[in-house]
Every structure is written in structure tokens, then in C-alpha cells.
Amino acid sequence: MSPRRVTLADVAKIAGVSRTTASLVLSGRGRELRISQDVEQRVLKAADELQYRPNIVSVGLRTGTTRTIAFVSDTVATSRLAGDMIKGALEAARERGVMLFIGETEGDPELERLLLHAMHDRQVDGIILASMFTRTIRVPKGMAAIPAVLLNALPKQPSILPAVVPDEVEAGRTAVRVLLEAGHRDGIYLIGVGLGARDMPPESVAAVERLRGIREALGEAGIKPAGGRSCPDWQPEYGLDATRALLETTRPRALICFNDRLALGAYQALDDFGLKVPEDVSVISFDDHPIAAWMRPKLTTVALPHYELGRRAVDVLFEEIGRDKADPHPEGAVHRVPMPVRERQSVTPPGA
Amino acid sequence: MSPRRVTLADVAKIAGVSRTTASLVLSGRGRELRISQDVEQRVLKAADELQYRPNIVSVGLRTGTTRTIAFVSDTVATSRLAGDMIKGALEAARERGVMLFIGETEGDPELERLLLHAMHDRQVDGIILASMFTRTIRVPKGMAAIPAVLLNALPKQPSILPAVVPDEVEAGRTAVRVLLEAGHRDGIYLIGVGLGARDMPPESVAAVERLRGIREALGEAGIKPAGGRSCPDWQPEYGLDATRALLETTRPRALICFNDRLALGAYQALDDFGLKVPEDVSVISFDDHPIAAWMRPKLTTVALPHYELGRRAVDVLFEEIGRDKADPHPEGAVHRVPMPVRERQSVTPPGA
DNA sequence: TCGCATTGCTAATCCGATTTAGCAAACCTG
DNA sequence: CAGGTTTGCTAAATCGGATTAGCAATGCGA
Structure with a gap:
């Protein structure tokens, strides 16, 4: 038995004016349309007492805007x-x-x-x-x-x-900047995409743009990535595989993982090879997935905002x-x- | 310059009938109100051709129901x-x-x-x-x-x-059942709540009810929990502390952690003490937080549905x-x- | 053939606001 | 003091449907 909603008509009746007038006052157009102070006050008071709230469905029908x-x-x-x-x-x-x-x-x-x-x-x-x-x-x-x-x-x-x-190109540059500022120049490897144009999910804006930013920023410092490994999917197990494969042939100084899940796999591969993060190998990544803060050591990553x-x-x-x-x-x-x-x-x- | 929406009036006009009739037909009440087959077909056809869709705002105003x-x-x-x-x-x-x-x-x-x-x-x-x-x-x-x-x-x-x-009491029983079925009877410890009635967040329905289910199920098997450690907050670091404290005095066979984050801390403490999960200590938990599947070994947990x-x-x-x-x-x-x-x-x- | 029921449809009202058009009274102005 | 303005407010239309009340045409029985 919910009491019927208070309508504009109720307010108008209590205030002793027409619905038009009530509407005018309540929509703030009272002044410009020369409604007297007295009437304005009466309407406002009535609306307040009745706790009037306009029915947005009705307004939507009339004005076409539904908020x-x-x-x-x-x-x-x-x-x-x-x-x-x-x-x-x-x-x-x-x-x-x-x-x-x-x-x-x-x-x-x-x-x-x-x-x-x-x-x-x-x-x-x-x-x-x-x-x-x-x-x-x-x-x-x-x-x-x-x-x-x-x-x-x-x-x-x-x-x-x-x-x-998200500004993925700039994110790529940011990742590089962090490494550069830490003093890295050599042995920077990519996990997630290869250096060739192939093996990159073309639908993935992230892959393409992050790589571009990375290349640009490294290029400006006169550096090239030492290598890169593509992954069929950016999941931990592939990060693990890719990093393992990498470690079998070389000792990187820094890894740029294309997302945090890859980084999780990379951590594990590094651990398998007895390498410590960050003492032996620095790792930077992208996304700021919740696991990034769970990982040990906590993962430095460029966040998706x-x-x-x-x-x-x-x-x-x-x-x-x-x-x-x-x-x-x-x-x-x-x-x-x-x-x-x-x-x-x-x-x-x-x-x- | 979006073309005005098709309205019921448009349909009615094309079909050569009144809005009323169109409304009746389209709301399926045509039959019961004896609208002729011919008219019905015309309305349906017009509505289809014009791709008519009723304006829910309007319906909402009239009928009070907005779907x-x-x-x-x-x-x-x-x-x-x-x-x-x-x-x-x-x-x-x-x-x-x-x-x-x-x-x-x-x-x-x-x-x-x-x-x-x-x-x-x-x-x-x-x-x-x-x-x-x-x-x-x-x-x-x-x-x-x-x-x-x-x-x-x-x-x-x-x-x-x-x-x-969620049925937390039954969840408590479930956790116990899993341990029982694995053959555990002794050395079952609780991480997250103590055995006393104190030290339990009273607002937390989960704590109270899970514990109740656990006690009941253990009781029915004639067992009592070997001990329990309360935590000020159900976060990994407290799980770590509580489990460490426990391990300093005893060697549990199974841990019932009151949620997955506590379990994460417990894993770590067990590792610190050189104990392996699940060979040395079984761990079961609650929530099925995403990390549960990330943990190694993967965590058995009673999921919040x-x-x-x-x-x-x-x-x-x-x-x-x-x-x-x-x-x-x-x-x-x-x-x-x-x-x-x-x-x-x-x-x-x-x-x- | 008149009267009544049935058939098949429509006019009018309503939902709760906004907005347009307009009206009565007071006020000027020449 | 007639005629025009301004002031202050309201009646009526509108949005797009659902619903109620009712009307014209036909059928049927007596």
C-alpha cells in the first residue's frame, strides 16, 4: 500500500497555483518569467513540505532527456x-x-x-x-x-x-625511461613480442603501440633491444617458456614484459635459472594487474589507467x-x- | 539530424487504423478484443516495415513499469x-x-x-x-x-x-568434509579465528558461520580442531604471522584458512619452515579468490558463488x-x- | 421489420511533467 | 480616458503509449 508519489499537481494545489506556475518556479525559470516573490515562496515551501521530487520518467517523455x-x-x-x-x-x-x-x-x-x-x-x-x-x-x-x-x-x-x-605508445616510452634512469643500456630483452614485425597479434593495439614506444625511446638513447621473444598468448605459461628459451642462450640484464602475466612466468623462469630479481635481472612490465603487487619482489609496471x-x-x-x-x-x-x-x-x- | 523515432501513431497511420487498434494488436490483446485477421496483419506488417519499437519511457509513464x-x-x-x-x-x-x-x-x-x-x-x-x-x-x-x-x-x-x-555454515562443513575424505583427523588447525569466542569480527558473518560449520562437521566425526589462531585482519601478512607463530610450537597436518589471502600468507610461512604443501601440510581455504588459482600448488578452496x-x-x-x-x-x-x-x-x- | 446482441473498431482520457499561447488586471501615455 | 504595455499567472497542447468507454454496422430472433 505504498502512498502515491507526490506530483507537481499536488505541489501546485497546496501552493494554490497552477501546475504551470509550479513547474516554472521549480525549474528556476520563475524569475525570468516574472513570478512574484510571494508565489515563488509558496511553491518552494509546498514542494519542500511534500518532499516533491520530479518524476524523471515523465520528464524523459516530455523533454527527451533521461539523465x-x-x-x-x-x-x-x-x-x-x-x-x-x-x-x-x-x-x-x-x-x-x-x-x-x-x-x-x-x-x-x-x-x-x-x-x-x-x-x-x-x-x-x-x-x-x-x-x-x-x-x-x-x-x-x-x-x-x-x-x-x-x-x-x-x-x-x-x-x-x-x-x-590508454596512451600505449607513451607507456612503451615510459617503460624504457624507467630502465634508462636506472642505468640500463645493454641486455634489454622483450618478452611477449619478437623483434620482427611478425608474430604480433595485429588486433592488439597494446602490442603494436607498446613496441613502437619502446623502439622510439630506446632509439633516442642510441640503443636497440638486445632481443625479443614472442608468445602465442600473453599468459604466464608462455612467459615462462619464452623466458626459459631466452635464458638458455643468454643472460639478460633487463626484461620488458608486455604484460604482468607474462612477467609472472618470467619471474618463475628466472628463479628456475637461479637468477634473482632485480639484482641479476630487472623486470618491468605493463598493466598493473592485481598480481603485480602480490608478486615478490613487487613488480614495477606501467599501469592501465x-x-x-x-x-x-x-x-x-x-x-x-x-x-x-x-x-x-x-x-x-x-x-x-x-x-x-x-x-x-x-x-x-x-x-x- | 537523427530521423525521428517511429511511434505507434506512425504504425497506425500506415496500417490505416487507430492508435488504439494498433496498440491492441501489438500488445497481443487483439484476439481477445476481436480485431479482425485482416487488420491484425496490416498492423503487424506496418510495425515490421517501420521497425517499430515501443518507447519504454512512455510505457513507463503510463503503466508505471519500466523493465x-x-x-x-x-x-x-x-x-x-x-x-x-x-x-x-x-x-x-x-x-x-x-x-x-x-x-x-x-x-x-x-x-x-x-x-x-x-x-x-x-x-x-x-x-x-x-x-x-x-x-x-x-x-x-x-x-x-x-x-x-x-x-x-x-x-x-x-x-x-x-x-x-552464501551458505557459509555449509561451506565450513564442506571444508571439513574435504579434509575428512582425504583421511585427515589429527592436527587440523584454523588460521583466521581462534578457538575462543573472542577475537572474531562479529560483523563478519563469514567468520562466525564458517566456524560453526567447521565445528559441527568435525564434531560429528568426533574430532576437535587441534587449535586456531585469530588474525586482526584477513590479509596475507597476518596469515603469515599467525602460521609462523603456530609452526613455532607445533607441526600441523592440515590448515583451514578462513580465506585465500590468509592462505597465501600461510603458504609462505610453511615455505619458510621448509614444509611442503600438500605433502607435509594440507591447506584448504574459502572464497576462491583469483589468487587461489595462481598459487603453487593451486589452492583448494570453498568458493563464494x-x-x-x-x-x-x-x-x-x-x-x-x-x-x-x-x-x-x-x-x-x-x-x-x-x-x-x-x-x-x-x-x-x-x-x- | 423491430429490437437486441455481437462484432469490430475508435475517440477520449490518462500518466506527470514542460512549454506555448494567451488572458485579465494594473499601469502608462498622450 | 481610449489604447497600448507590462505584469503575473493559467489553460491547453504535447510527449508516446495503455486503457476505458462507447459507437456504427451487422446478425439474429421473433
Whole structure:
């Protein structure tokens, strides 16, 4: 027997004015439309006493704006890593008084279609299309009908949609900089990608861009990577295999692992060969996966800024929403979010 | 310049009928209201051609039902563990064609109030109030206005709200059963809670109930735990300390760690003392935290069924929604979800 | 052939707000 | 003091559906 919600009509009746007047006052347009102080006060008082809150569904129907955005991802909501992305989006949304719908497509285009329809049907003000790991995606058609942003993804074909992605190239440079600053110049090996252009997952933006950053930064210091080992998948066991294979032929001074799981395998291989991190071999990695802080010694790694990515996506989305439709806007801009390094214990000067 | 959405009026016009008729046909009530086959076909055809989809905002305003539920948690969305809870809820919701709002209160009652208001304002059909770890919570007032379910939480005061929680008592029994089946009877120690009633976080449902299950199951086998060490917090370092302290005085045959992080510390302490898992000491734990599968040897643990919890919460919520208001319903039922054991490599027969 | 029931459909209202158009009273102005 | 402005507020339309009440045409029995 829930008491009926208080409506604008109730407020108007108590205040002894019309619904129009009440609406005007409560939307702050009372002044500009010359509502008297007296009436204004009465309406405000009534609204306060009745604890009036506008029904957003109704407002949505009338104005078309629901103060609601959609966060549609392949599977982001469930992975711890990327859960932070949601958190960032959530907080940025809350600051704007906006609610967040979430949906997971599980990579299924049909599901994605249904989900986007469902969001449309609910008149969301905007859509964030997120990917669990950075990659290029085919933008579903019909995305142009509503403001939208790609998160952790780049459009496969040119698109007007803006994108928010981690700055992987700069991350590669950062990893190198950390090693350089520690004094490393020789015996720097890569685990995860080979030095040839082959053997690199082309869909993986991370692989390509991290490598580019690494090459550039090393090049600027007049250095080349001493070698690299590709891995079929960036999982610990492959990191283990690749590092073992490497250690059978040489003694590296530093390892740049392309992600933390590879680093976990690398640690193990180094241990098998009786090599200590970081005294014998420094290790730097990417992602800042939770295990990085569990590892011993704690892993120095260039972090994927998930939280910040989520926030930025919302910021950019609201720029889109606020943009004048007529505004001639360039093709979807790519916003790159810096990847901060988490300096821990796995890098030390060579021979320290 | 997005083309205006197709409305029911458009369909009606194309089909050459009134909006009423179109509505009747499309809501499946055409038959019962004697709409002719001919007209029915015309409406269906028009709707199909125009790709008509009803505007849920409008339906929401008229009927009061938005096919939308809220998932409000303290911080569940961001922790990997509990992210699975969302996933479960998400999938169960999708199967019903329902969308999920998410919100995080960060444990702030004021934020929680605002969030619940915002959900009300959007006319959600129901609310799931979730906690990141199992505990008792004070049910915010105003929760009775809308169907709601407590997830991973029990009401501090008696409440009409149903609750969905993991079956921790049974989990305790399960842990014991695994050890018993492996042949353990002696030297079973507890890491995380002492044997006395003191030193146990009383808010932690897990601690109390797991211990109860353990005691019961051991008791039924005529056994008592050989000892136990409480920890100020269930973190690896305390698990390490507690286990070290234990090992200084005795040699356990099996450890029941109250969660996986404690087990991580215990592993380390055992290693420090030159004891091997599981040959020298079997270890069983709770939670199935991601690290459990990373540990070596892989940790046998009784899993928190996050995914299933999320699903159940939605199921129970829809029972609430479907329940006739007049239906005299008992006080909020507590639904206990079984905690399955993940048998891995850390338990073996004693002396194996 | 009149009266009543049935068939098949539609007009009008409602949900709860916003917004447009407009009205009555007070106020100027020449 | 007629005619135009300004002031201060409200009636009515609108958003897109669901729902209630009702109407015209046909069928049927007497």
C-alpha cells in the first residue's frame, strides 16, 4: 500500500497555483518569467513540505532527456581490472546527477544489437561502448543516432565517434625511461613480442603501440633491444617458456614484459635459472594487474589507467551531448589517457 | 539530424487504423478484443516495415513499469570478486528483458539515500541492495516502497526484505568434509579465528558461520580442531604471522584458512619452515579468490558463488515483484546459496 | 421489420511533467 | 480616458503509449 508519489499537481494545489506556475518556479525559470516573490515562496515551501521530487520518467517523455547513460561493454563489468573503468564512469556520472545502465555483450554482435536497442528504447542520453582490452572494433550501425563514445577501443573504419584509449605508445616510452634512469643500456630483452614485425597479434593495439614506444625511446638513447621473444598468448605459461628459451642462450640484464602475466612466468623462469630479481635481472612490465603487487619482489609496471579511462569516457560523452548538432565537428577525436608507472621493486641499477 | 523515432501513431497511420487498434494488436490483446485477421496483419506488417519499437519511457509513464531494476552496492562493482555478482544479475536480468542500473554508495549513507532517490525517480521496478562482503546492514528506510532484495547482506533489524547470502555454515562443513575424505583427523588447525569466542569480527558473518560449520562437521566425526589462531585482519601478512607463530610450537597436518589471502600468507610461512604443501601440510581455504588459482600448488578452496548470488538475487526480486500486494507474506526469507568446493592441489591424504 | 446482441473498431482520457499561447488586471501615455 | 504595455499567472497542447468507454454496422430472433 505504498502512498502515491507526490506530483507537481499536488505541489501546485497546496501552493494554490497552477501546475504551470509550479513547474516554472521549480525549474528556476520563475524569475525570468516574472513570478512574484510571494508565489515563488509558496511553491518552494509546498514542494519542500511534500518532499516533491520530479518524476524523471515523465520528464524523459516530455523533454527527451533521461539523465541516464548506457555503459555497454563486451565483458568489462566482470573483470576486476576493468571494473575500475566502470567505477570511474560511475563516479563521473554521479557528479553530473546521471545514472548508469550497464550491459554486457559478451562479444556477441546480436546481443550487442539487442542491448543497444534496449538502451534506445529507454531514451538514454548517451552511450559508452567499452572494450575489455584495447582493440579495434567494428562500430555497430545506428550508433550515430545518439551521442556515443568508444572506450578502450578504436573504430575499425573511420567513424565520427570519439574514442578514449590508454596512451600505449607513451607507456612503451615510459617503460624504457624507467630502465634508462636506472642505468640500463645493454641486455634489454622483450618478452611477449619478437623483434620482427611478425608474430604480433595485429588486433592488439597494446602490442603494436607498446613496441613502437619502446623502439622510439630506446632509439633516442642510441640503443636497440638486445632481443625479443614472442608468445602465442600473453599468459604466464608462455612467459615462462619464452623466458626459459631466452635464458638458455643468454643472460639478460633487463626484461620488458608486455604484460604482468607474462612477467609472472618470467619471474618463475628466472628463479628456475637461479637468477634473482632485480639484482641479476630487472623486470618491468605493463598493466598493473592485481598480481603485480602480490608478486615478490613487487613488480614495477606501467599501469592501465582504468579508473581514469572510465571518467574520461563520461567527460567526452558529455562534450558530445552538449555539442550543438549543427557544430561542424571533425572526425571522431582520439583521447589518449596517460599510463602512469607504478615503481615497485623489480627494477634496480645493473650490477647493484 | 537523427530521423525521428517511429511511434505507434506512425504504425497506425500506415496500417490505416487507430492508435488504439494498433496498440491492441501489438500488445497481443487483439484476439481477445476481436480485431479482425485482416487488420491484425496490416498492423503487424506496418510495425515490421517501420521497425517499430515501443518507447519504454512512455510505457513507463503510463503503466508505471519500466523493465528496469537497480543494483545498488557499497562498492561491489569495482572488486573483481564481486564483479561476478553483477554479471550474474546482469544475465538473469537480460533473460527477462530487463535493464540494470548500477550505483555505488561507498558505504556512505547519504550517498545511498541520494542513489535510492534517483532510482525511485526513474521508477525502477525493483532494487537489489548488495554488499561487497557478507555482513549485516541497516536497511535504509523507504525501502518498502518498491520490491527489494538484500544481496550478500542480512538485515540488522528484522525486515520484510528477503535476503540472498552464501551458505557459509555449509561451506565450513564442506571444508571439513574435504579434509575428512582425504583421511585427515589429527592436527587440523584454523588460521583466521581462534578457538575462543573472542577475537572474531562479529560483523563478519563469514567468520562466525564458517566456524560453526567447521565445528559441527568435525564434531560429528568426533574430532576437535587441534587449535586456531585469530588474525586482526584477513590479509596475507597476518596469515603469515599467525602460521609462523603456530609452526613455532607445533607441526600441523592440515590448515583451514578462513580465506585465500590468509592462505597465501600461510603458504609462505610453511615455505619458510621448509614444509611442503600438500605433502607435509594440507591447506584448504574459502572464497576462491583469483589468487587461489595462481598459487603453487593451486589452492583448494570453498568458493563464494558470486555469479550465482547475483542470479538468485534477480530471481528472488522478481518473485517479490510478481507477488500480489495483498499476499500475506512471512518476514523476509533468507535464501542461502551453496558454496561449491574447488578441489585443486593443496589437499592430500596425510603422510602421502 | 423491430429490437437486441455481437462484432469490430475508435475517440477520449490518462500518466506527470514542460512549454506555448494567451488572458485579465494594473499601469502608462498622450 | 481610449489604447497600448507590462505584469503575473493559467489553460491547453504535447510527449508516446495503455486503457476505458462507447459507437456504427451487422446478425439474429421473433
